[in-house]
Amino acid sequence: MNACTYFRLEVNILANRKDVAKLAGVSEATVSRVLNNIGPLREETKRKVLLAAEELNYHPNAIAQSFARGKSNNIGVIVPYLPKVNLMSTHYFSELLSGIGAKLGELGYGLLLLFQSPDAPKDYVQLFHSQKVDGCIILGSKNVPGELEALEKLQQLNLPYCLVNQTFSGYSLHSIDADHSSGSFQAVTSLLKKGFEHVIFLNGPTEYSNSIERLYGYEDALEKAGIHLNKELIFQGNYSRKSGVQAADYIAPLLPDFRAIYAANDRMAIGLMQALSEKGYQAGRDYALIGYDDSEISRMTSPPLSTVKVPLFDMGQLAAKKVLQLISKDSEEASTVRLPVTLIERASSLISRS
Incomplete structure (x- = not known):
């Protein structure tokens, strides 16, 4: 495109x-x-x-x-091109892009939005060779063949870039992230303290580091509560509402025995809530449900969705600031900055096991 x-x-x-x-x-x-x-x-x-x-x-x-x-005064923001998905309508991308755009505008830079097909060969360096951009911010990065190699080239050439919401274990790269392990720990611990002995977990794809970190937080909460990990209670979606709807077919049969659910983002949680409602199960009455992200729509569901607030706007601003620091050579050491997240309880999870 x-x-x-x-x-x-x-x-x-x-x-x-x-x-x-x-x-x-x-x-x-x-x-x-x-x-x-x-x-x-x-x-x-x-x-x-x-x-x-x-x-x-x-x-x-x-x-x-x-x-x-010899500069364009533009920062390229690379986002995944997903057919039939309007990224700007999603809370995740709209908040990140708003934060990036606000900081770049404040400092006199433009934002050049670049769509990348998930199957396209990864070559971030060519953006700089064409002089389209002075730096780049990468959204939607994931651990797939070719991705890490492309990022390492940026690092080796000291080109200004920053990852958002993705890290690679064992590699030092410029990135802005959130403490997703802590977010999961808070959500699951909250459900366990209500007397639920087990928590169903609907996670995202494991090629995203934040999915792995959420799993770590989930496991850590169970371990600290002295509860054995039951892998049959862990399901995987793709962060879309549709995947939450589909997961309902597997989760509904478990509800009579397991009545606490944690979903790795609000979109999946809402899809799951809607599909379970059609099967006769009401969140906040028949089961407790917590999502993740604190999207605007999480306040509008019936009942309102408990969730984990992620400071996506602030993450976008910090990513823009990091790239501009790299351009001016004020910062060269590769590091990951993690922002804190906060559990927000609403009616969907305000029930106890009894």
Whole structure:
């Protein structure tokens, strides 16, 4: 797919660089150096050029300035292209992109949205070779063949990039993440403290590191409560609402004996809730349910969905800040920053075993 970005240019067609040079009494090359901040320059020369530009109301072309500096002033944000899925309508991507866009705009950079087919060969370096972007933020990365190799190339070449919500065990890469293990631990512990002896877990695909971390948190909560892990209570969806609906066929037969459920995101939890309702089971009455993400729709379900709040907007802002620091060479050490998450209890889980 093609990605587009838009520039808003303010150019005064009545004045040009030659006019500024003539008024300031300098060469056109000097005007270019002053306006692109390419030094060294005498302060008096800079003052004359800037005063002349102001008097003539001259505004240089933004694209021309970018080429002069060898930079695009754009940060590429790579997202997975999923047919029939409007990513912007999902809480996860819309919050991350809002955070990224807010921080980039604040610091004078544009956002270039780049869609990547899940089956396409991974080559993030070529984005820099084409000079489309000055840095990149990668959303939807996962542990599949070719992915780690492509990321290691970025790292080896010291190109500015940042992963969001994905890490690779044993590898040091630039990434912003959340403490998903803690989020799972909080959710499962909350259900166990209500007297439920077992918790059904609907997780996401294990090629995502956050799915593995949620599983660790689930297992840790059971272990600390002295409960044996029952793998027959662990199911896998793909983070879509549809996969939650499908999981209901396997989970419904278990409900008479196991009445606590934890889902790894709100979309799956809501799909599961809707499908179980059609089978005669009501969340908050017949079973307790906790989701994950704290999406806006989690407050609108009936009953409102308990969930784990993930600071996705803040994660997006930090990813943008990290990439810009790498561009300016203020930060080069690869590290993972994890933000805290918080359990929010609503009516879907406010029941006890009794």
